[in-house]
Amino acid sequence: MQSTIITHQMPTLHYGLGDLAPQISEETMRYHYGKHLATYIDNLNALILGTKFEMMPLEEIVRRAEGAIFNNAAQAWNHIFYFATLAPNPKSTPTGVLGGAINREFGSFESLRTLLLQAGTAIFGSGWVWLCKDKHSRLSIVPTQGADNPMCDGLTPLLTLDVWEHAYYIDFRNRRAEALAAAWERIDWRIVEERFR
Ligand SMILES: [Fe+2]
Structure with a gap:
């Protein structure tokens, strides 16, 4: 059976980088999303090559890895989840x-x-x-x-x-x-x- 190496990708945001201002500025988003998250994902893709993690979905890596692979996978997962929780026009209270x-x-x-x-x-x-x-x-x-x-x-x-x-x-x-x-x-x-x- 042919195995496929997974290359983890940056998530698509459902808002623009400046759309969370003034609470979270465009500059913060450019660094936080555009540099910090991108670095975690790049590091993860490099670290998993040649390991048992190279074909695993991100969540499975978070559950199973340790050390640097865990740190970069979990930081990738956490940031993707965090950015997906925010919105320019959020529902302000739960019902x-x-x-x-x-x-x-x-x-x-x-x-x-x-x-x-x-x-x-x-x-x-x-x-x-x-x-x-x-x-x-x-x-x-x-x-x-x-x-x-x-x-x-x-x-x-x-x-x-x-x-x-x-x-x-x-x-x-x-x-x-x-x-x-x-x-x-x-x-x-x-x-x-x-x-x-
Ligand atoms: Fe962060």
Whole structure:
């Protein structure tokens, strides 16, 4: 049987690089999407050649790899997921089954916002803050370090915010809490609701 090497590709954004401003500037997007994500994908494609990972889909690499291949694969996956969560005209609050689950788990949508932004702000060094569901559809806020992804612990990510300095230093310098609060405004809850189903 002929095996096919997978060359991982940059995701197509469903918005323009300047369309998330003023919360996330075009300059940040040019570096974050155009350089940081592109580098992770380029590194991954180079690192997997000649290994058992060269024919695996990205998610499978994230679940199975370690070291540099894991770091670049997970950073690629995390960024693709993050950029796909944002929108120029987002649905600003969740409704339906997700809205009900948030109220049950966190008391209110505002309480989820406060807790998730606090968890992201408190991460020491680089990482991500996630809203996840478990196999019983229970929600949780999960802070992770470096490239780590809650998929590796059996959780399903519903949304993430990037807590690496490269995500906000152009626009917010060292003001991480403000940067996360701004990015929160760009989360499209229509997309998060679809992931919760
Ligand atoms: Fe990033």
